[in-house]
Amino acid sequence: MDRNLFAVTAEGKPVGTAGAYSFELTLPGGSLAPASGITCVGVLPSHRRRGVLSAMMRHQLGELRDRGEFLSVLLASEALIYRRFGYGPATYTRRLTVPRHRALLAPPRAPGASGATTTGETGSVELLRRAECGAILEDVYDRYRRTQPGALSRPHSWWATGAGQPPISAAPRYVAVHRDADGVPDGYASYVHGEDHTLTVDETIATDDAVFTALARFLFGHDLISTVVFKHIAPDHPLRWQLTDFRAGEVGGDTDWLWVRLLDVPRALAARGWFTDGELVLEVDDPFLDERGRYLLTVRDGKGDCVPTDREPDLSLDVSDLGSLYLGGTAPSTLVRAGHIRAHRPGAIALADALFRTDRSPHCLHWF
Template identity: 70%
Template sequence: MEIRSTTEQDRDAFADTVYAAFARFPESPDALFSALEMERGVLAVAPDGRPVGTAAAYSFELTLPGEILVPVAGVTAVGVLPSHRRRGVLNAMMRHQLADVRARGEVLSVLLASEAGIYRRFGYGPATYTERLTVSRHQAAFAPPRAGGAAASGSIEVLRRADCGDVLEDVYDRYRRARPGALSRPHRWWAGGAGQPPVSVAPRYVAVHRDDDGVADGYASYAVDAGTLTVDETITADDAVATALARFALDHDLVTRVVFKHCPPGHPLRWQFADFRAGQAEDETDWLWVRLLDIPRALTARGWEADGELVLDVEDPFLDERGSYLLTVRDRKAECIATDRNPIFRWT
C-alpha cells in the first residue's frame, strides 16, 4: 500500500474515494471540498493503482484560553473504502499526516470524530463538548431580567443563508477570536453560499442581529420542519444578543418546539426561563478532539488563569515518544522545560 501526499490533480479521485468510504453521494461537493488544500491531502493507493483511503487537513486558526490564536491542522475527509478496512490503512495515513503537521510547525492537530473509538490510539483526546437544548415553546416564558441585566437593543433581519455569506463571515470571525475552542473557517465555505461544515449544507434562513448603528453582531441559522424550529448555530460574542436571538426563535409562530444545536454544556438559556423545566439538555457529547505535537510550545502558547507548577510525564505510544516536563506559570506567563523531577500527573 502506497501512502502519499496529494496534488491538485487528485481532487476528483480524492472526493470520489471519500464519498465511497461514507457510502454517500455528493449533495453539494463544491461546498464541502472546494476549500480543501490538496497539498495537505493524503491518499492511500492499493498495489493495483486504485485509491482506497483518504485524509486531509485544513490550515485553521484555533483560539486558545487567553484569546490567543494558533495555527492548527484541522483533520478532515478521513475514510477507507469498506473493501480495504482493518488492514492498517488509517494507521499508516495518520502517521504520514502527523509527520506533515509537525514539519509545518503546527503544535496541535484537531478533528471532529465520527466515532469516539477511533482516534485515541493516535494521540487525540476530547477537548470541548457540546449538547442540544430542546425547548417546549409554550412553556418558555423568560423570567423578568434582573436589575442591571441589559437587554440587547437593535434589530433582527431575516435573510437566506445563501444570500448573506459575507455578513455571516464577518460576524463569525469576530466571535471565534474571542471564544476559546473555536476554529477559523475558510473563506470559501462562506463564499459558496451553501453553508459550511459542520453545519448542514442544506438551505437555511438566518436571523441576523444588528446593533443600533446597523452593524451585524450576531446570527442564528435555522429551519422549520413539522412544528419544530431547529437552530443550527447561534453565533455572537455578546450574551444579550444571544438572548435576543433565542427570543426570536421562541417567538416564531406555528412552532411547538425549538431545538438549539451545538450549545456548550451548561448553556445559560435555561436559567433565563421562569420555568427551568421548559428546556431539556440532551445528547451531551465530545466535540473538538485535540492532539499535541509539541508539548512545551502548546502549553506555553495558551493563557493561564492561575499561577502554579506542574510536572507532567507524557507517554506517546503512537509516535513512540516520552518526556517529563515542568510547567511553571508566574504572573500568568508559562514556561515549560524538560525535567527529571517526579511527575505529579501521569498523562498518557
C-alpha cells in the same frame, strides 16, 4: 481540503485516504494557533486490519510536525478509533429543546445582568434570507470565533462557495441578524421552520450574552411554532437558566465535538493563556509515536513556559488525555477519578485543576 494523503498498494492502487484543512484554533486567553483539521479518513474494506490506517496517521502526524505545527484537531466519527492516535475529546455540545408555550424568559434578578436585557435595550433584530446576508454571517462569525476558546476559523472560500453545512452552505434558511445600537451586526441565528411546526436553529452566534438573549427571545416569539430546538448549545450556556420554567428546557444529544492532539507539548502549553500561577511537572506518554517526555510547566502572570525536565512528575498522563485538558473543557481531577491520570503527590490534582481552568468554557460549532 488543503492537503490529502493516499495509501497505495505496490501496484499504485489507492486504498486509503486522510485529508487536512488549515484552520486557526482559538485558545484559552484569546491567542490564535494554526491547527490542521483532519478529515475524510478511510480505508477500503478490502484492506482493513492490515495497518493501513495506522501507517497513514503516523505519516500524517510526521508531516504536520515537519510543517512546524503543534496542534491537530478532528471530529471523531467513532470515539474508539482516534484516541489510540493521541487525540482526546476537548469540547462538548448539546441540544436544547423548548416547547414554545413554555418558552418565557424570566426577568433578571440581578440588576444590570449582561444576558437578561431586552431586545430594545441591546439593539434590533432583522429577518433575512440566507442568500441575502453571506458577508454579514462571515464577518460576525469571524469576530465571534476570535474570542471563543475552542472555536475554529471558517475560510473565506467556504463562505464564497457555500461549502459545508448551514449556515455556511447556501441551503435555504431564515437568518435573524442582531444589530447593536449603531446598526452594526453583532449576532445571528440561522434556522429553518419544519413541517412539524418545529423551529430548528442550526447555530446561534453572538458576541456577548445579551445578544444571544435577544436572538433567543426573537426565536421564541414565532407564531405557529410548537417547539424551538437549538442544535448546538455549550454545556454551561445560561439560556436554560433564563427560562421562567427551568424544566421547559430539555437537554439532549450531549456529545463530544472537537478532539485535540498535541504534536509538540512545550510549544502547545506555552501558546495558550493561563489564569493561575504555579508549577507542575507533567510526564506525558505518547505510545502511538513511541515517545515519552517529562515537562516542567511554569505559569506566571498569565503566561506559560514549558521545558523538558528531570524533576519527579506531579502527574503522569497519556497525550490523548492532555489533549482533553488543553482547552479547559475537561478538569484533570475528572480524569484522575476515571483512572486515566496518575497523581504522584498530595495537592497535585487541585493545582492541576486550578492551572487548566479557563475563564470561558471551550465550544466549537464548526463542522468539517
